[in-house]
Amino acid sequence: MTMAESTAATESSHEVHHHKEPDFWSKYVFSTDHKMIGMQYMFTGIVMALIGGYMAYVFRMQLAYPGEHVPGFGTVTPLAYNSLITNHGAIMIFWVAMPILIAALGNFLIPLMIGCDDMVFPRINRLSYQIFLISVIVLISSFFVPGGGFGGAWTAYPPLSAQSQYNLTPFGAPLWLLAVALEFVAFLLGGINFITTTMNARAKGMKMYDIPIMVWMIVIASLLFMASVGPLIAGAVMLLFDQTLGTTFYNPENGGDPVLWQHLFWFFGHPEVYVVLLPAMGAVAEVICVFSRKKLFAYKTILYTTFATGILSFFVWAHHQFIAGIDPRMAHVFTVTTVIISIPIAEMLFCYIATLFGGSIELRTPMLFALAFLAEFLIGGVTGIYLGSSGMDIYFHDTYFVLAHFHYTFFPIAIIGFFTSIYYWFPKMFGRMMNETWGKIHFWGTIIPFNCIFLPLFVLGMAGQHRRIYNFKNFPDLATPDLHNLRIFATWSAVVMLVFQIPFMINFMVSIFRGKKAGKNPWKANTLEWTAPSPPPHGNFKELPVVYRPPYEYSVPGREKDYWPQNEPN
Amino acid sequence: MIESLLDNVSTYGGKIDNLFTLITIIVGVWFILAEAVLFYFIIRYRRKEGVKAQYVTGEKKKEHNWIAYPHYLIILCDIVIIAGAVMVWYEVKQKLPPADEIIRVTGRQWSWIFTHPGPDGVLDTADDIETVDKLHVKVDTNYHFQLESKDVIHSFSVPVFRLKQDAIPGRVITGWFNPTKTGEYDVQCAEICGIGHGIMAARISIETPEAHQAWLDEQSKMDQTQRMAMSAENQIENREDNDNG
Amino acid sequence: MAFTAPLATARSATDIPTGRLATWWVVVSEIVIFGGLVVCYIxxxxxxxxxxxxxxxxxxxxGAFNTFVLLTSSLFIVLAHQAASARDLKKAFRYIWFTIGGGCIFLVVKSIEWTNEISHGYTLFTNNFWSFYYVTTGLHGLHVIAGMVIMAIISIGVKKGEHLPRVEYIGxxxxxxxxxxxxxxPLFYIAK
Amino acid sequence: MSQEHAHPNYIKIWAILTFLLFVSIVGPMAGIQAVTLITAFGIAVVKAAMVGAYFMHLNIEKRYVWYMLFTALIFLGLFFFGTSPDVLKAEGTNWVNPSPEQAHAETDGGGSHH
Structure with missing residues (x-):
């Protein structure tokens, strides 16, 4: 650690730099400050979430009242329907879950949590956001080109996605793919930054096991992303050439192979699930420790199981393709690996539940969301066992059972995980508290309708209803009134849930300007970000902290206070 | 459990339903247990004035066993589930029983073409009967189907058989089924295949041997163009009925 | 706006300078990109x-001549690194430009090759072999061009004696x- | 802040690399496939290892950088072994994927293969 000590020595004599007040552009638009870049990612993510939510509203209305005029959209044509579901999926994963959970939280929290003044490469960080913003613009512009937005599902299986005579979106499809590719590049740059920062720029005294779980999770997620996305970037180039120039990498008529794309996609796509899961798990870990005043149960075990999950996630991808034309013998291998992944994940969740044991639980809004994450994610987890079992997947593949299953994982991850973090870190981000009562109204208004949307969809899936069909009237077995009532019920639940986001938005905006002043450490938490002023100035800390202990020393016997910040010498 | 929502009319469908029940019981117990413990902790350990939280690291062996033992049990459950899943998969997808009859199923944007071997029972002969969006099969017969696609990826799904298989252009994939009950049921396309994905609906008619023979005789009298025209007409009628209903 | 590097950049908890660590991560992510393409080709x-x-x-x-050119340019850039760490700025600057020259020769040979093949009717669309050939070597060529541009920028700093470790990173x-x-x-030229 | 380290004789390494290149070109002229495979790909691996070790200084770099790079290669290997049964092969259990030329020749190429 010789190098670290020598730099620490120079740091202690170093004043935190005083800039003159930067103008609007360099403060908000071309900022290199990790906190501002984190905000940019967050607000872009929220806007995209609204677009994605609007799309969900439109196609749910179409499913409940097929062919009727949807208020705020008009009549949904099949082409528009396909484009809506495709972009809803792509947006929610690539432009909501990724930027909010990894980029926004990672940018905002990593330097604060490991006690340094910024990311190691602030300008690459800025570049990462700018590329991301371009990807957003390309994506949105793809809705308005002749032919409309791409409608071949977010998995973009060729030949449908590769040839415009099949998908009928000659401009939408390549633009969509280009947007996804740009987004990958943005997150590769961001990921390298996160990993390098955490490896190299930790505060003096912060050893491996002193790093908060949140930071670990973002770093491991970035590693998974980096290792899995490469083949898909190559594959996306090939698909883009197929679409625009007419090469035949995926065209069977000329010796190409459509199944290759499925492998490339899911080799990335399955680790991607864990890429977004892990940061949400990290945020939940921070929150349940703080609000139950408990040390995280078996920190090291959680860390090892995370690594195990990450590595295992590379061995399971073909369970998405059981019935997609892969060799039946391969299904056995992938069933075994898939079901095995339940072991580390279950162990991780057990550790989280065990953390609550003997605690002093205070049900503030962030804690409610964190607990809801555990309760709801369990449903997503156990229903995954059905789909990972090859024999069962024959029936369930591409039904609403799958759809309900992954919404029970992705909704807790992307939405509940996001609300957990925003309610928890809001005081740090804006220096003010959010309103507690409205927070609770928002909580119940989100969680109850959420279950009302997706529990009926499990039933529809069990009845054999397939995904991505814009009107079930063509299928006599599915057009029964009983099943249709479930669809209507799910749709109205979705509408109710969307309406309940309005209190959140108002609470959020009002609290930024009018909320109660928060002070440095409103939750009495241990991790380093709470030792910085709220909101942290450029350069974060008045004096860069030194770390003396692990991050979760709550309620240590013999101490008067029930928390023990990482940077307090004793 | 699934059967209460949708009939099962194939020989292996019951096994898939049983697998569903098996998994439901195993994961259901775990799920209820985990949720119960979670909610018990939330209620039991609510904040009380003057009560300090305990300091439990989870690193001690005794504490860690609380995690370790359930985790061994999970491995056991996993083995049971894997065994069940693999056996069903092997029967449905891998080991094909000898065929009594072979049909060809071809997906295209956006309809299913079913090629019946006709009276001689052999495909690719002059007496083949091609139909659009209507498959006629005999009850209690081992069928092999050769699945092909003309353009994009489709997925041949017969929910009442619990059967599904993607059709990949360029490949010929063989599968099997054996219907156990007569009746008429949905055939769906389960993989998005363009704007017409939602209308790519077909029907499968499972008939008694006599009824099937009668259908064959009737078809053999017509030539192929007449047959195609007939089935296309039926299809349009069906859709109109549905749209009105 | 003047940019001052944060203190974080100077920290090195791993004992590997931050720039070099990041370069290694770039290499890792490039390995999977090229690797994915090559695995598909194989x-x-x-x-x-x-x-x-x-x-x-x-x-x-x-192909063989280009391999030789690249190997030699690799030699030059490592010599530039050696010179830079001995603070022999002139020599380092010269070797960097030798490397860029190597890149230029590589690209010239490559373009002659492509012209020749296209004029014989082997285009991107002839069949998938040629698609792979053009996409893979083209992607590689883009990396060569990017490397040359970055080197040219770094050479300006080298002349002033600034950012010398960057010579090692680009190397x-x-x-x-x-x-x-x-x-x-061997994949495209030797294996027949 | 590059760490100071002894520099090996780079010219010598370059000479060895050039010689290996020569061998890999001459190898296939023997016309034996096994020899071609060894001289082409075996030598490519050796050359890559030499460039990595001496030019990229992996021999004196921290051990885990080497693990980082190797992990990426392992994942690629994993991808190959998971994908090749479907993409590399022309037929498998209950499926055939004839090349386009063959497909036109034998339209009834289906059936079970096991």
């Missing part, structure tokens, strides 16, 4: 036995591009 190649005939139309001479990247070619050469 699978197709083994599936389609008739590709050997197509592969015989690539020019082994040009690592350039060697990686070289290694990629070491595998593309």
């Amino acid at each position: 699978m197709f190649r083994l599936h389609h036995t008739d590709w050997a005939e197509h592969a015989s139309h690539t020019s082994t001479t040009a 690592i990247y350039w060697h990686f591009v070289d290694i990629v070619w070491l595998f593309l050469f």
